[in-house]
Structures are given as C-alpha cells and as structure tokens.
Amino acid sequence: MKKTISRRQAIGSISAAAAATTISASLGARRSRSRDRSGRGSSSRGGDTRSERLEAETVVDARVGTPIQFEKFTQEMPIPPIKQPLAVGKGNEPWVVGDCFHGVAPEYFTRTVSEDPTLKYPEKYPEKYYEMHLRDVVGEVIPGVQTPCCGYDGIVPGPTFKSRGLEPIIVRLYNHTHYETSMHLHGGHNPSHSDGYPNFYVLPGQARDYYYTNTIPYHHGVPDVGEAPSTMWYHDHGMDVTAHTCVLGMAGFHIQIDDFEQGLIDRNVLPSDPYDIPVMIADKRFNSDGTIFFDPLDHNGYLGDVYTVNGKAHPYFRVQRRKYRFRFLNASNARHIELRLSDGRPFVGLANDSWLFPHAMERDSILMSPAKRADVVIDFSKVDANELYLENILLQSDGRGPDGKLLDRDTQIPGVGLVKFIIEGDPVPGDCSVDVGTELREHIPILESEIEATRVFEFHRRKGAWQINQEFYDEFKSNACPRVGSAERWILRNTAGGWWHPIHIHLESHQIQTIDGQAPPEEWAYKSDVAMLGPNTETELFMKFRTFTGPFVFHCHNLEHEDMRMMFVFDPIKDGPKSNQPLSAYYP
Amino acid sequence: MKLALLKKASYCALSLSMLWTAGCQQQQAGLGSQDSAIQTELDKKNAARVASLSTDTYETVMNARVSDRFPDIDLIDHRGRDLQFYTDLIEDRAVCIVYFYTRCVGSCPITTQVVKKLRKDLGEVFGDELLFVSLTLEPEVDSPEELQTYMKIQGIEDDENLPDWIYATGNFEELDALRKNLGIYDLDPIIDADKTEHAAILTFGNDRTDRWAALPVGMDYEQLKSAMIRIMGNNPRQRFASRVQYREEMMKRFQESVAKN
Structure with missing residues (x-):
C-alpha cells in the first residue's frame, strides 16, 4: 500500500x-x-x-495458438474415479448438516414439495454424505508439461458421482481456491439453494451443504419416470468467474441411475461399469510455460486449439471388441463440436442431455453446443481395424459459433482426432443387446392443452454486451414467475446477428416443439436442457416447472456471454401473478 | 401483509449477502414481533462471519498475467502529463477503464454519470488504491485541452478525497490496438466502426490479484458496484464484507418498493 x-x-x-x-x-x-x-x-x-x-x-499474442508441440495420442484417457460417501444413512451424519458458513437448503428440514406442504419427497434410499474440496492443482494435460488447473477434489475432471434415483445426497463443498464459486448440478431437479444460483456463492475458505434430493417431479399425482435424469454434470456457476473457472477445470460428472435404467443394465441391454464411460471434451489453449491461456477480457467466447478429453490432451483409449456406452459431454466455453467416428460408422444414440430416448436411434454425427451431452453406444465388435478415431468435424474460428462448414465435407481437411480407440482382442461373447430401435425410457409429452402461459425471450447483442429482452441479468429480479406445477410455452428468439446462443434452462427438461416453425430433428424432439439457438432462429419449447420454488436461472451457455449478464431469472411460485415482479419469495 | 412481505424481503437480502444461516429455523421461528430480535441476532452472526474472512492478499500463480498482454503505450492525460499505460496506470493497483470520446452524444454521458457515482462509492472502499481511466476513441480530435473542457462540462474535478480519474489521449493506432487488447471491440467490422458501441462497457480489475472483468454500464448499479468490489478487492475481507452493506441497501430498496405499493 x-x-x-x-x-x-x-x-x-x-x-x-x-x-x-x-x-x-x-x-x-x-x-x-x-x-x-x-x-x-x-x-x-x-x-x-x-x-x-x-x-x-x-x-502470448491472442492470435497465435498454443506454442507447445507434442505428439497426440500418447497418453491414456483416464476415467474419473467414483466419489465415495463419508457415511450412509440417517444418524450417521459425519457433521451437522447445515452447520457450515452457507447452510443447507430449507427443503432438507421440511422434505416437502412446494405444491403441497403435506406431501413429502419420495425417498427410497438412505441419505449419503459426501465431502468435496475444491483446490488448485498442477497436472499434466499435455505430455511432459506441468499445467496449473483448478479442480474438485484436486482432479480434472472432478470425481464422478453415482447416485440412485430417489436417493438424497448431501455434498459439503469446501472452497480452497481464491475464486468465489457456486456449484451447479446441470440437468438435475433440485432445490434452489443447491442448484448453483450464480450469486449463492461458496466463498474462499468457506463451505456449503449442497442437498440433492434426486427426486422426480410428479405427473398427475405419480412420479414422472420419464423425467429421471441419467448423465448430469456439475460445474462452477459463480457470477463473473464461470468462464475462467470452467476453463481451469471445475467440472465433473454426476451419473444417476434409477430403477428402470438399472433394470436395463441387469437385463444386459445397456453396458454397465467398466464399459460405461463418461467422456468430457473441452478445448484449451496453452501458454508457452504450460499454463492455460485465458483472457477474461475476451468476451466473444473462449476457443482453444488443443482438445482435452477427461483432462488429457488428445489421449488414446484401449477397448475390447464389444459395446461401450460413452457419455459425451462438451464442456467447452464456446466451442461447438460435431462428433463423428473416423470410418463414418454411426453411433447408437441413447440419450440427449440427461434423458434417455424412448428408443435407441442411429446418429451419424452428433452436433453438440457447449454443455450438451450425448449418450451413445459404440459397437467395437463390428470394427475390423485396430484403430478408430473420435473426431470433431465442425469448423469454428471465433466465439460467435460454427462457421457453417464441416471439415471433411467442405475443406478437404480431415476431422480433428479427439480420442484414438485402440481395439484389442476378439469379439467378446454375451455382449449387451442394445441396438437401434431398442426401447428405452417412456416419454410423456407436454400437451398443448396443459399450457398456461406463453413467454417470449429475445436474445440479442447491444453495445458490446448481450441481453435478453433488452435487459441484463439482475439477481434480485424475477423475469418470469410460472406457477409451480404448471406448463408453459417459451419462445426463444435469437436476433443477435450471427451469434450462436446455447440456452440452458435450469430445474427441469424442456421439450422442443419447433425450430423456425419446423419440427426439430428427432434427437432434439424429446427432452433437452440446452436449446441451441443458431443465428436468427426461433425455438418454441414446452416446459413444466415442478416441485421447487425459485430462484433459478436460464442463460446462454457460452460462458463468456453468461458472465456478461446474458442471463435471466425465473422463480416458480405457488400462486400469484404471472407477470414480472420483484423477487419476494427468495431464499439462499 | 406488509410485514410478511418485508420478512420475505429480508430473506432475500440475507441470501444475497450470502451470510445466511440456517434459514429454515428462522422460517419456523415465527413472525412479527420476533423480527427485530432475529435481525439483531443475524447482524451479530454476520459481523462474526465477516471477521472470519481472511485479509491475506494472495498472489496468483494460476496463469500468465492478464496485464502482460496490455501494451505499454504512451498517453497524454488531461493535464498534459506523459503517461505510460501499463507502468503508470495499471501496475500494482485496482483500475477501471472506460472508453469515451468528447463528441459522443449517445452512451458516453450516461456512462460518465455512472462512473462518477462509482468514483464516490468505490472510493470509500478502495481509497487511494483505485484509479479511473477514460480513454478516448477519437484521439485525433481529443487533445488534452478538449479533455479538460469535457471534464468541466461533465462536472468532473480532480479531488483529493476521491480516487483519481484520468482522461487520456494518444496515438490512434496504439489506442486502437489497446482497445482490442482490452476486449472492447465487435467481431462485425461495421458495428466495430460505430464508436458509441464501445462506450457502454466498464473494464476493471486489479493487477496485484490479476482478477479482471468487464460489465455493461446498463446493468443494475448496486450489482455493478458489488461485482466491482468483489473482483477488484485485494483480499476476501475487502471483497466480500461489503456484501453486508449491500444487504442493507437492498433491504432499504425492498422496504421502499413495499411502501410504494
């Protein structure tokens, strides 16, 4: 001083x-x-x-890429470890729940759903208690180069949570970094306090109890089993820091299996551990000293030229000749990717975002905006070659979005290899039965007759920042107050002139009805939690708002845009006006 | 009814101060007469929690420094002094950078008024450590004399009790390169050529902690101020303790809005 x-x-x-x-x-x-x-x-x-x-x-010129040369496909792709609970069952709490700096959700004490205060959550399994520490860590992303990162439990990606549907879990998150953080469980259906509202921070040196009820919303008085999530992921959502912390590695998987999906696994329809593998794809750029390049003043969207897969740059992965289930996640900030196998072999698509399809479908290539997940099966028993590459064939040269060109089709450049699969051995007998057309999870469509309100949200750019309906994010203002238990029609309109905006709506899945007046491709026709808004397009979706009162947010998942306040608050309330109003029923 | 609303508002504000404690117990604890007692109790707890926040200034080792990319260009300020952008204005301090030009009639006057308010409010938190820098988008027109006239019209004075506010001009090419380095540009060249597009963003940060961000001037003022303190602050106490005052401010605002309705 x-x-x-x-x-x-x-x-x-x-x-x-x-x-x-x-x-x-x-x-x-x-x-x-x-x-x-x-x-x-x-x-x-x-x-x-x-x-x-x-x-x-x-x-460190921003126009030059990573100045480190390295040989691709020399490191093995790691599989994040499964997070183990400290204790299971009531009476075994390792600490007093809620007795930490930021407390626990009020729902932990009442266990009621907000539509009906006498109705308790369906709970089937004993509570599990986890402790997680957010730390700075130095890891080897590029072979032989030490890179400082930031990760849950000091690993990138963070440990994988495996929970059962209807099994409440409590995660006490300690923040040992100097970033204010807020952990969002992306794809989950959980109380507002635990949802990762951007301003409900975990301050440096403090802790918060995240209470995940893992409950299923109700549909006409019975649990809506179609809404049970499968592949979720958690990542930092702290206001003003999300883009940076996610680039540094604050993300991990949360896989939930309910009785129905366990049944599919037990009947050998779907592959299970160790053939069920989460794959987090994120692009990064490095400085010459091995640190991750990040410019907090580049607001268009972070693009990297090195793809990390489960925290390693362009790894390889050894597989047997059998079916594998891969849960792909695009954890990039602004990079859209289109996944394809190098021999053009189609994937068997199981799910879009968190939710299983009604039936497995063939997908030649998979377009994924940031935060999108794609659950697929690859059958290596049909591959004659010993090597197969997972490629990104989408060309993108700035944060605005894809250039509209596919690498192999339009440019004669082969796709960028992300993972090299090394296929070993003979076909494994007794393989899983899943194939195109296999029936999976029932889909309950939201009907036109259920719609109570229509809201229009326009996403645009003005004076160097992005807005929704001419407004910036206001943490104190509820921009939409749907009634708890109701269904609404939301029209998302992108008038931002050339910008892509993947819009993520918290709390529940939404069902895309039309894109520019036309029916969406089949893989997006069921449930999603990220609606990709291309330039000058309009997406109409139906969504229900069940179980929990707000506040929750919806925002552009190009994280730089989100940090620039391209975010809105919706606050489901029990009764009352559906017009915009200041948040009144607001709790941490 | 009003009381119940107020109570809800207090929950809201508490949550936002992030210093909330076992809210459920309070929700069950009853209404009305106990409100003030709960409030005092909470204030005590909040004070204790603020005290528990660390005052250590950390040194970042996570990344190449953001400010390493700032060119150290020559500038002339409104008093005619020669300054170097990095060494004199950025290094080792908290700084807020605004773009403007004296002929601007669109966003600049609004931005200037917001920054004027920020100068007063943030000065209370940062004192002498904070610096406001206004860089011109039209250096060919804006001479130091022009800048001084502009400041006079806008009612900006050099004040010992407030953080310094430097209006600076320089070479067009260098300033333009700096602008792109600071992220104040549009990928669309037609929009980029429109100068008013660049005058509604505040770029701010702290070279010591290497935290930087930019926010639109058009957002809610209290939240802008709070975010700036959070990002520019030197240590957790400075960065987060103001959330207590923030909470009071929000309480006031809610009470006003309830009274109005």
Missing part, C-alpha cells in the same frame, strides 16, 4: 517527463522481483524496458 501512495505522489507532483522516467525505473525493479517470486522468471517475460516488454507480448 505504501508503494502505491508514493507512486501516486510521484504522478501528482513531479513534472510529467521526469515522472515517467522515475516511475518506470523504480517500478521496473519491483516488477522483476515480483516475477521471481511467482516463479515465472524475469528473463524471458516481464522485461524491465519497453522493448523487452513488447517482445514478451508476442509470446
């Missing part, structure tokens, strides 16, 4: 030219000292004179 004042005095009193030289001389020395302390060295970067400084800038 002392030094700041002295410099300011210098600026104020000494004549202009003299001040400039004095200041740069005295600060130059301090600057190199601070560089040494932070371990980056002062020789190549952070030079004392201006010419050295300009030279240093070229090293």
Whole structure:
C-alpha cells in the first residue's frame, strides 16, 4: 500500500517527463522481483524496458495458438474415479448438516414439495454424505508439461458421482481456491439453494451443504419416470468467474441411475461399469510455460486449439471388441463440436442431455453446443481395424459459433482426432443387446392443452454486451414467475446477428416443439436442457416447472456471454401473478 | 401483509449477502414481533462471519498475467502529463477503464454519470488504491485541452478525497490496438466502426490479484458496484464484507418498493 501512495505522489507532483522516467525505473525493479517470486522468471517475460516488454507480448499474442508441440495420442484417457460417501444413512451424519458458513437448503428440514406442504419427497434410499474440496492443482494435460488447473477434489475432471434415483445426497463443498464459486448440478431437479444460483456463492475458505434430493417431479399425482435424469454434470456457476473457472477445470460428472435404467443394465441391454464411460471434451489453449491461456477480457467466447478429453490432451483409449456406452459431454466455453467416428460408422444414440430416448436411434454425427451431452453406444465388435478415431468435424474460428462448414465435407481437411480407440482382442461373447430401435425410457409429452402461459425471450447483442429482452441479468429480479406445477410455452428468439446462443434452462427438461416453425430433428424432439439457438432462429419449447420454488436461472451457455449478464431469472411460485415482479419469495 | 412481505424481503437480502444461516429455523421461528430480535441476532452472526474472512492478499500463480498482454503505450492525460499505460496506470493497483470520446452524444454521458457515482462509492472502499481511466476513441480530435473542457462540462474535478480519474489521449493506432487488447471491440467490422458501441462497457480489475472483468454500464448499479468490489478487492475481507452493506441497501430498496405499493 505504501508503494502505491508514493507512486501516486510521484504522478501528482513531479513534472510529467521526469515522472515517467522515475516511475518506470523504480517500478521496473519491483516488477522483476515480483516475477521471481511467482516463479515465472524475469528473463524471458516481464522485461524491465519497453522493448523487452513488447517482445514478451508476442509470446502470448491472442492470435497465435498454443506454442507447445507434442505428439497426440500418447497418453491414456483416464476415467474419473467414483466419489465415495463419508457415511450412509440417517444418524450417521459425519457433521451437522447445515452447520457450515452457507447452510443447507430449507427443503432438507421440511422434505416437502412446494405444491403441497403435506406431501413429502419420495425417498427410497438412505441419505449419503459426501465431502468435496475444491483446490488448485498442477497436472499434466499435455505430455511432459506441468499445467496449473483448478479442480474438485484436486482432479480434472472432478470425481464422478453415482447416485440412485430417489436417493438424497448431501455434498459439503469446501472452497480452497481464491475464486468465489457456486456449484451447479446441470440437468438435475433440485432445490434452489443447491442448484448453483450464480450469486449463492461458496466463498474462499468457506463451505456449503449442497442437498440433492434426486427426486422426480410428479405427473398427475405419480412420479414422472420419464423425467429421471441419467448423465448430469456439475460445474462452477459463480457470477463473473464461470468462464475462467470452467476453463481451469471445475467440472465433473454426476451419473444417476434409477430403477428402470438399472433394470436395463441387469437385463444386459445397456453396458454397465467398466464399459460405461463418461467422456468430457473441452478445448484449451496453452501458454508457452504450460499454463492455460485465458483472457477474461475476451468476451466473444473462449476457443482453444488443443482438445482435452477427461483432462488429457488428445489421449488414446484401449477397448475390447464389444459395446461401450460413452457419455459425451462438451464442456467447452464456446466451442461447438460435431462428433463423428473416423470410418463414418454411426453411433447408437441413447440419450440427449440427461434423458434417455424412448428408443435407441442411429446418429451419424452428433452436433453438440457447449454443455450438451450425448449418450451413445459404440459397437467395437463390428470394427475390423485396430484403430478408430473420435473426431470433431465442425469448423469454428471465433466465439460467435460454427462457421457453417464441416471439415471433411467442405475443406478437404480431415476431422480433428479427439480420442484414438485402440481395439484389442476378439469379439467378446454375451455382449449387451442394445441396438437401434431398442426401447428405452417412456416419454410423456407436454400437451398443448396443459399450457398456461406463453413467454417470449429475445436474445440479442447491444453495445458490446448481450441481453435478453433488452435487459441484463439482475439477481434480485424475477423475469418470469410460472406457477409451480404448471406448463408453459417459451419462445426463444435469437436476433443477435450471427451469434450462436446455447440456452440452458435450469430445474427441469424442456421439450422442443419447433425450430423456425419446423419440427426439430428427432434427437432434439424429446427432452433437452440446452436449446441451441443458431443465428436468427426461433425455438418454441414446452416446459413444466415442478416441485421447487425459485430462484433459478436460464442463460446462454457460452460462458463468456453468461458472465456478461446474458442471463435471466425465473422463480416458480405457488400462486400469484404471472407477470414480472420483484423477487419476494427468495431464499439462499 | 406488509410485514410478511418485508420478512420475505429480508430473506432475500440475507441470501444475497450470502451470510445466511440456517434459514429454515428462522422460517419456523415465527413472525412479527420476533423480527427485530432475529435481525439483531443475524447482524451479530454476520459481523462474526465477516471477521472470519481472511485479509491475506494472495498472489496468483494460476496463469500468465492478464496485464502482460496490455501494451505499454504512451498517453497524454488531461493535464498534459506523459503517461505510460501499463507502468503508470495499471501496475500494482485496482483500475477501471472506460472508453469515451468528447463528441459522443449517445452512451458516453450516461456512462460518465455512472462512473462518477462509482468514483464516490468505490472510493470509500478502495481509497487511494483505485484509479479511473477514460480513454478516448477519437484521439485525433481529443487533445488534452478538449479533455479538460469535457471534464468541466461533465462536472468532473480532480479531488483529493476521491480516487483519481484520468482522461487520456494518444496515438490512434496504439489506442486502437489497446482497445482490442482490452476486449472492447465487435467481431462485425461495421458495428466495430460505430464508436458509441464501445462506450457502454466498464473494464476493471486489479493487477496485484490479476482478477479482471468487464460489465455493461446498463446493468443494475448496486450489482455493478458489488461485482466491482468483489473482483477488484485485494483480499476476501475487502471483497466480500461489503456484501453486508449491500444487504442493507437492498433491504432499504425492498422496504421502499413495499411502501410504494
């Protein structure tokens, strides 16, 4: 603090030219000292004179990609470990639930659904208690290069939660980083306090109890089993920091299996562990010193030129000749990807986002915006070759969105290999029976007759920032107050001139009815939680708002846009006006 | 009815201060006369919690520094002093950068009024450590004299009790490169050529902690202020303790809105 004042005095009193030289001389020395302390060295970067400084800038020029050369497909793709609970069952709580800085959701104590205060959540399994620590960590993303990251339990991606449908779990999250964080369970149906509302932080050095009821919403008095999620993921959602922390690695999988899906596994229809593999794809850019490049002042959307898969850059994965279930997740900030297998072999699609399809369907390639999941089966027993690549064939050159070109079709450049599958051995006998057409989970469509209200949300860009309906995110304002238990028609309109906006709506799935007046492709016709809005398109969707009162948010999942306040609040309320109103029933 | 609303509002505000404690117990604890007692109790707890926040300034080791990418260009400020962008304005301090030009009639005056308010409010938190920098989009027109005239018209004075506010001009090419470095540009060249498009974003950060962000001026003022404190603050105490004052501010606002209705 002392030094700041002295410099300011210098600026104020000494004549202009003299001040400039004095200041740069005295600060130059301090600057190199601070560089040494932070371990980056002062020789190549952070030079004392201006010419050295300009030279240093070229090293981190935003227009140049990762300056590290490495051989692809030399590291094995890791599978994140399964998170183990500290204790199971009531009476075994390892700590007093709610007795931490940020408390626990009120629903933990009442266990009631908000439509009917006498109705308890359906709970089937004993509660499980987890403890998770968010830490800084140094890992090897590119072979032989040490990269500082930030991860849940100090790993990237974070550990995989495996929960059963209707099994409540409590996660006490300790934040050991210097970022304010808020963990969002993407695809889940959980109380607002635990949903990761952007301003419900876990402050540095503090903890919060996330209470996941893992309950299923009701449909005409019975649990809506079609709504049971499968592949969820958790990631940071803290206001103003989401883009940065997600690039640093704050994300992980949460896989939920309910009785129905367990039945499919037991009957050997779907592959299970160890043939059920979550795959997190995220693009990154690196500086020459191995740190992850991130520019918080680039608001268009972060693009990397190195693809990490489960935390490793372009890994390989050894598989047997049998069916594998892969849960692909695009955990990038702004990168849209189109997945394809290098021999053009179609995938057997099981699910879009969190929810299983009514029947398995053939998918030649899979277009995924940020935050989208795609659950597929790949049958390696039919592959003659010993190698197969998972590729991204979508061309994207800036944060606005895909360029509209497919690599192999339009440019003669082969797709970018993300993972190399090394296929070993003979076909395994007694393989799973899943194939195109296999019946999966029942889908209950929301009917036109159930719709109580229609809302229009227009997404656009103005004066260097993105807005919804001419407004910025206001944490205190509810932009929509649907009645709990009701269904609504939402029209999402993108008028942002060339920008893509993947819109994620929290709390529940939505059912896309039309895109630009036409029926959506079949894989998007059932349930999703991210609606991809291409430039100048309009998506009509039906959605129900059940079980919990708000606040919840919906926002663009291009995380830079989200941090620039392209986000709205919806607050399901029990009764009352459906017009916009200030949030009144608001709890942490 | 009013009381119940107020109570709800207090929950709201509490949540936002993020210093909420066992809300459910309070929800069950009853209404009306106990309100003030609960409030005092909460204030005590909040004070204790603020005290538990660390005052250590961390040194970031996570990334190459954001400010490493800022070119150290030559600038002339409204007083005619020669300054270097990085060494004199950014290094080792909290700074808020605004784009403007004196002939601007669109967004600039609105932005200026918001920054004026911020200068006063953030000065209470940061004191001398904070600096406001206005960079011109039209350096060919905006000479130091023009800047001074503009400041006079806008009612901005050099005040010892407030954080410094420097209006600066320079070479067009260098300033344009700096603008792109700071992320104040549009990918569409036609929109990018429209200068008023760039004057509604505040870019701010702290070179010591290497935290940077940019937010639109058009968002809610209290939330903008709160976010700036959170991002520019030196340590957790400075960054998050203001949320207590913030809560009071929000309480006031809710009470006003209830009274109005």
